[in-house]
Amino acid sequence: MIGFEVIINKKSLVGGIQDGVISVIIDRLALDDRNYLAINFGGYDKETDSHTVWLDEELPINNTITVKVIELSSNEIATSLQNRANRENFVKVPSNIGLEVTVREEVLSAYIRKGSIHLIATLLNDKDKCEIFVDFVATECMDSEDSPKKYWYKNALQLGDSVTIEAKKITKMTI
16 A cells, blocks of 8 residues: 655654545644644554544654655554644744755745644545655745745645755745
8 A cells, every 4th residue: 555654863663544534744833822733644544444543642843744755554553642742832932933845856945934834744544546645735824914825835745756845044935
């Protein structure tokens, strides 16, 4: 089956579902008292009608995260977590921290003063068909405007591709 390998500072975690969807989501939130950086890696199995979470935790700044699209066997899949992270206990992230994403040598960055940034890698396994996408979305709330500014990048991925994400000081939006 096709799945994801998530590598954070040389620590690897593998997940996949034969018939369902898996996703890796990195959130950078800066809204009022909610100000954090987090990663979630999980999925939904259509056959068993169940949700699985392999990773759900705070993401330290200046780490490199790589999401690889890989072929894997069921015995390589990580054990599901029993407890989810409590985002209320996460360390507040400095306002100048954003995300830099590299997809096939294309480098994109997102930085917001108030709003949210999300990197979403999604893999849909449906019998003999597999669809894989990466979305990089930023929403910036401006006090002087009624509606937020939205930025969006989307690309299809295939077996062997990887996406690299860095949470670090960003000074300009290139998404």
